[in-house]
Amino acid sequence: MTDDATRASSASAVIEGEPEARAENTPIARSLEAILMVADEPQSLVSLATAVGAPVPAVRQTIEALVADFDGETGGPRRGFELREVGGGWRFYVREELDPVVRDFVLTQNPTKLSQAALETLAVIAYKQPITRSSIAQIRAVNVDSVVRTLLGRGLITESFTDSETGAINYETTELLLIHLGINSLDELPLISPLLSDGSGGFDDGI
Structure with a gap:
């Protein structure tokens, strides 16, 4: 399966809510993490969707899942950093x-x-x-x-x-x-x- 096909499959799974494709544990999520890790400015959902080649709704749902994951709401540890929306964009920040x-x-x-x-x-x-x-x-x-x-x-x-x-x-x-x-x-x-x-x-x- 090509990278584009993988992204499309992951996006479809996120949107449709397939249980085996938790939004915070998909190729889209990994790509978003990598991009946000090096971003110096908040990134909008549109720019993120363009970067990973996925629909905006899928990116929005994945971002929400990542926020919950980093906050420890999915059973894992609460991380020392958080994914925060600032000025219409998303960026990693150290917890206050x-x-x-x-x-x-x-x-x-x-x-x-x-x-x-x-x-x-x-x-x-x-x-x-x-x-x-x-x-x-x-x-x-x-x-x-x-x-x-x-x-x-x-x-x-x-x-x-x-x-x-x-x-x-x-x-x-x-x-x-x-x-x-x-x-x-x-x-x-x-x-x-x-x-x-x-x-x-x-x-x-x-x-």
Whole structure:
């Protein structure tokens, strides 16, 4: 049986509710898990359905089954992560009660000093917040996924809100950054324009 045929058979079984094809234990479910594991932004049901080549109703039912499975509602253990719907899309998150454990791990596993790339990305967020990952990447002209994850892990930035139309997460700096910089508010950040070669462009005038 081909991969497409397998997916179609699994989708049919999910929709029809065949007992031998539990939604959280099908090829569709495994594919969705793999995609969501590497996704940095919430994924809509339509985009997920397109990615795995399955009908949207089948994907919706599979997602619901995965949520129940990760929550321990199907007889298995409650996982340390959860599948959460945010801004019209789905994404893996660490469970809130485990945030301190993950934060401590990240802080102990990573050196105290930030890399140049992290400092540049942090500066972009500080001056342009709230700002999406794609906008940061556009300004820096490089992929910033890993750097953003590092800054999140350090507690220097946080997810501010999710755009209801695009599903893009907007980031902003935290109080911890102010503490490290020794300032009371972002208004005390120095102007960028005087530091540029022509003394005119930059973050200050919205460019």
